[in-house]
Amino acid sequence: MSRIASVLIPMPLPEAFDYEAPEGMALAPGDQVAVPLGPRLMRGVVAAIRDGHGGNRPLKQVAERLDEPPLPPGALEFVQWAARYSVDAPGQPLAIALRGARAPKPKPVRMLEATGRAPGRTTPARTKVLEAATGPMTAADLARAAGVSAGVVKGLLDEGCLAERLVTEDAAFDPPDLARKGSELNASQAASAGALADMVRAGGFSVALLDGVTGSGKTEVYLEAAAAALAADPEAQVLILLPEIALTQAVIARVTHRFGARPGEWHSDVAPPARRRVWEAVASGTCRIVVGARSALFLPFRKLRLIVVDEEHDSSFKQEDGFIYQGRDLAVARGKIEGAAVVLASATPSLETLRNAEAGRYRWLRLSARHGTARLPDIELIDLKATPPEHGRWLSPPLVAAMAETYGRGEQTLLFLNRRGYAPLVLCRACGERMTAPDTDSWLVEHRYSGRLVCHLTGFSMPKPSACPHCGAKDSLVSIGPGVERVEEEARQLFPQARIAVFSSDTVFDAREARRLVEAMAAGDIDILVATQAAAKGHNFPKLTLVGVVDADLGLRGGDLRAAERTYQLLAQATGRAGRKDRPGRALLQTYAPEHPVMQALKAQDRDAFVEAEMAEREAAGLPPFGRLAAVIASGPDAAQLDAFTQAMAQAAPNTPGVEVYGPADAPLGLVRGRRRKRFLVRADRGVDLSAYMAAWRARVRPPGQIRVAIDIDPYSFL
Structure with missing residues (x-):
C-alpha cells in the first residue's frame, strides 16, 4: 500500500495522472509539484491523495514538492468544475490558474541605506543625502529626494557612508483603509x-x-x-x-x-x-x-x-x-x-x-436616474435614405451640422463606429477580386496609418500592393466602406482646426496609452474623438455632449441570434457617454432602417419594450434564456476527410429528448489558416444537462490526427 497523488498538469490532457508520493513527502490537494511526463519534468497540481496500488505497472514518483503557494480548495474545485462545464480538459483552465505562478519572479533591486559612518569630508550636499536616507532607497530616488547629483551619492557609497544591498520586492499590498468615507450617494x-x-x-x-x-x-x-x-x-x-x-x-x-x-x-x-x-x-x-x-x-x-x-x-x-x-x-x-x-x-x-x-x-x-443634475441624452435617428452623406463621405449633413454647433460651443463630440482600420474591404475594380488573407476567407482590412492590409482574425499583414495580385492591373485596388481611420480623415477635412484623435485597439496599444487618451479627453484636450467600442462604455467625459453613431445598422447584419440584443446594448452604452455632467447631451444615429425595433427602442429610450419583444421571440424559438445552445467546430486541412468525419459525428450524436442537433454545415468562415471548418449547433431545453450531453457525444467519436474538435457552451460567435 502506498500513497498515490492524482496530479493535474496544465496541458490539454483528458484527466489527472497518478504518481506515487515518495516516503516522507507530505502532499495535500492543491500543492504544486514537479512530476515526470515523458522525458521532461512538468509542473502540476495535486488534485487528490489516496491510499492504494498503482495497478499492473509501478507508478512514477512525484519528483518534488515545489516551494510555491498551493491552490486553495475553492480555486482547485473551480478549475475542475470549469473544465466539466466547458467540456474541456482540466489542464486548460489549470494553465490559466497557474499563469501567475509560472511568471518570472521580480528581479532584486539595488537599494542604498545609511551605515552610520561619518564622511571624511562634509558638504551641504552630502548632509542632505544622509538626512534623506531614512530607509532603503534606490540611488536615483535618494539623489532625487536630496536634490543632488548622482555623483554625490556615489561618493558616499565609495566611502562606506552608504551601503548597498539587493532587495526583492515582496508580494504585499497596502491594506484598504476602511475608515475612509465613500462618495455622497443619492x-x-x-x-x-x-x-x-x-x-x-x-x-x-x-x-x-x-x-x-x-x-x-x-x-x-x-x-x-x-x-x-x-x-x-x-x-x-x-x-x-x-x-x-x-x-x-x-x-x-x-x-x-x-x-x-x-x-x-x-x-x-x-x-x-x-x-x-x-x-x-x-x-x-x-x-x-x-x-x-x-x-x-x-x-x-x-x-x-x-x-x-x-x-x-x-x-x-x-x-x-x-x-x-x-x-x-x-x-x-x-x-x-x-x-x-x-x-x-x-x-x-x-x-x-x-x-x-x-x-x-x-x-x-x-x-433609474443619473447622478446629480445630469440627465439622459436626447436620441434622434438620421434616415440615411432621406439625408444621405455627400458622395464619397460617411457623415450626413444633420450630423455634420450638429458637430459644428458642438465645436462652436467648445464642447466635445464622439463619433462611434465599431470598425477598425481605414476600410473593411479592398477590391480590384478591374477583376472584382476581394483581398483576403492567405489560406483564410477573412477579408483584409486597409490601415492607412501603417500602409498595410491586415487580417484581424489571423494577424496576417502585408503592404498594400500597387497592382492587383490576381489580375495584375495597376492602381486598381479601391477601399470599400469606412473604418475609424476613414471617419477621422473626413472629420479633419470638415474641421481642420479641431483637435481630433482615434481610440481603437490599433491606435491604443496598452493600458498606459489608453489612460493617456482617456485623461486627455476628460481634460477637454480633444474636440472630436473617433472611436470603436473601446471608448463606448464606462468612461466619464464632462464636456462630451454629442455622440454620432456613424453606422448604427452595423451590428444587425449577419444573422447572429444575439444581433439585436448586442446592437441595442452597444448603442445604448455609446449614446450614454453624452451629457453625463451638467451639460445636456444628444445622440444622433445614422441608419438605413429607422423603423427597425432596435432603432425605435433606442429613440424612445424604452428598454423594457425592446426586452419584452426580444424575450417573446427567444421564448417562441426555445433560444437562450429559455433554452440552451452549444456549438461544435471541427476543422482540418483536408476537405474530404473533414466531410467524412463530421458526417460520422452527426450519426454518433446521442438521441436525447429535448435536444436538437443541426449540421454539419460549412462555417461562414470556411477556411482559416489553411484549415477547412464545419459547424454543428445544438439546442437544448433548459432542463437538459447540456455539458453532460456534449461530453457523452464527444466520447463517442475519435477525430483522426489532423482534425480538431472544439466545443463551445453558450456560443457568442457563429463564424
Whole structure:
C-alpha cells in the first residue's frame, strides 16, 4: 500500500495522472509539484491523495514538492468544475490558474541605506543625502529626494557612508483603509448600496443585478458593497471584473481613492513579474482587492467574499479561443463554490441575467436616474435614405451640422463606429477580386496609418500592393466602406482646426496609452474623438455632449441570434457617454432602417419594450434564456476527410429528448489558416444537462490526427 497523488498538469490532457508520493513527502490537494511526463519534468497540481496500488505497472514518483503557494480548495474545485462545464480538459483552465505562478519572479533591486559612518569630508550636499536616507532607497530616488547629483551619492557609497544591498520586492499590498468615507450617494444609490451591504454581511452565496442607466453611479454603489465585505471579515477578498483593459485604470483610480490603497491589477498588459507579485499576494491573502479582466477569476483567492462583474452584458467576457468560457457565468459559479456574493452591474443587462432577475433567482436593484443634475441624452435617428452623406463621405449633413454647433460651443463630440482600420474591404475594380488573407476567407482590412492590409482574425499583414495580385492591373485596388481611420480623415477635412484623435485597439496599444487618451479627453484636450467600442462604455467625459453613431445598422447584419440584443446594448452604452455632467447631451444615429425595433427602442429610450419583444421571440424559438445552445467546430486541412468525419459525428450524436442537433454545415468562415471548418449547433431545453450531453457525444467519436474538435457552451460567435 502506498500513497498515490492524482496530479493535474496544465496541458490539454483528458484527466489527472497518478504518481506515487515518495516516503516522507507530505502532499495535500492543491500543492504544486514537479512530476515526470515523458522525458521532461512538468509542473502540476495535486488534485487528490489516496491510499492504494498503482495497478499492473509501478507508478512514477512525484519528483518534488515545489516551494510555491498551493491552490486553495475553492480555486482547485473551480478549475475542475470549469473544465466539466466547458467540456474541456482540466489542464486548460489549470494553465490559466497557474499563469501567475509560472511568471518570472521580480528581479532584486539595488537599494542604498545609511551605515552610520561619518564622511571624511562634509558638504551641504552630502548632509542632505544622509538626512534623506531614512530607509532603503534606490540611488536615483535618494539623489532625487536630496536634490543632488548622482555623483554625490556615489561618493558616499565609495566611502562606506552608504551601503548597498539587493532587495526583492515582496508580494504585499497596502491594506484598504476602511475608515475612509465613500462618495455622497443619492437616495436611490444609498438604498441599493444598503441592500448590497446587507447581502454581503449575511454571508453565503447570493447574486444581485445592479441595473442602472448610464451615469447613474453604479461604481460608487458596488464599492460600498466591497467596503462592507472587507469590513465584515479581516481576511475577506474582493474581485472586480471589467470587460476592457481600457477601463481598468479609471476603476483602479476610483478604488484607490475609495480605500486609500491601490488594488491588484490583472490583465494581459500586466508585465509577468508584476503578474507573479499579484498572484502570490492573492494566494497569501495580502492583496484584498483585485481589479482585472476575465482571467482574474482563476486567481488563487484564499477567502473570496465578493465578485463584481461590471458591464456584465459585455461580449468581451466571452473567451473565444483556447479554453472557451463565458466569464459572467463562471463568476456566478465561482461565487457559489466560494460561498461569495456576486454583483452583476449593467445599464443594459443581458437577457439571461434579466430572466434570472425576473424569476427571482437574482435580487434586482434598479438605479433609474443619473447622478446629480445630469440627465439622459436626447436620441434622434438620421434616415440615411432621406439625408444621405455627400458622395464619397460617411457623415450626413444633420450630423455634420450638429458637430459644428458642438465645436462652436467648445464642447466635445464622439463619433462611434465599431470598425477598425481605414476600410473593411479592398477590391480590384478591374477583376472584382476581394483581398483576403492567405489560406483564410477573412477579408483584409486597409490601415492607412501603417500602409498595410491586415487580417484581424489571423494577424496576417502585408503592404498594400500597387497592382492587383490576381489580375495584375495597376492602381486598381479601391477601399470599400469606412473604418475609424476613414471617419477621422473626413472629420479633419470638415474641421481642420479641431483637435481630433482615434481610440481603437490599433491606435491604443496598452493600458498606459489608453489612460493617456482617456485623461486627455476628460481634460477637454480633444474636440472630436473617433472611436470603436473601446471608448463606448464606462468612461466619464464632462464636456462630451454629442455622440454620432456613424453606422448604427452595423451590428444587425449577419444573422447572429444575439444581433439585436448586442446592437441595442452597444448603442445604448455609446449614446450614454453624452451629457453625463451638467451639460445636456444628444445622440444622433445614422441608419438605413429607422423603423427597425432596435432603432425605435433606442429613440424612445424604452428598454423594457425592446426586452419584452426580444424575450417573446427567444421564448417562441426555445433560444437562450429559455433554452440552451452549444456549438461544435471541427476543422482540418483536408476537405474530404473533414466531410467524412463530421458526417460520422452527426450519426454518433446521442438521441436525447429535448435536444436538437443541426449540421454539419460549412462555417461562414470556411477556411482559416489553411484549415477547412464545419459547424454543428445544438439546442437544448433548459432542463437538459447540456455539458453532460456534449461530453457523452464527444466520447463517442475519435477525430483522426489532423482534425480538431472544439466545443463551445453558450456560443457568442457563429463564424
